[in-house]
Amino acid sequence: DAGVTQSPTHLIKTRGQQVTLRCSPKSGHDTVSWYQQALGQGPQFIFQYYEEEERQRGNFPDRFSGHQFPNYSSELNVNALLLGDSALYLCASSFADEQFFGPGTRLTVL
């Protein structure tokens, strides 16, 4: 079992562009959460998906959207990128009380 995987590993975009990040959960996990981690800070919750629906959402603008597929994998989309969106984006998959984080996608917005 590969655990939680994320793609791509690194990404460079320019302001105003759109980006899609992908996450494959650990086998047996049905819930996916996304976090944004700015440099030197703790992860901040963006949203959580369960049964293909957004179940909880943090304090992020509508530019941040997501999707969960029937196989439980998930995408995070960010529109109209800002310089401040530069961060490590973490995906965490969970089932009951078990949760694992992926390695993250490093997004740089120029």
Added chain:
Amino acid sequence: GENVGLHLPTLSVQEGDNSIINCAYSNSASDYFIWYKQESGKGPQFIIDIRSNMDKRQGQRVTVLLNKTVKHLSLQIAATQPGDSAVYFCAENRGGSTLGRLYFGRGTQLTVWP
């Protein structure tokens, strides 16, 4: 060396010493707490957790203490090793019975020197 939490985000200890990392949480309704270790370039890695109906839990070389009265959490690492060098985060779950939205602390950088 004892870290006083968010006000001192770095902790340096000598190999073999015990480390104590502190964390204050904000929501008295939080019922589940997790300590994570994050190495450079990697995602957070689960270390140990504790529920609000407990005040102490032990793992391999690690102990978590929970003081609900003052909303304080600590992570004790015994016989600290160079491989323990990382940033440590405490996280509180406010999702009730479901593991949901985690609130992370700022983190403490632990450096272990020989």
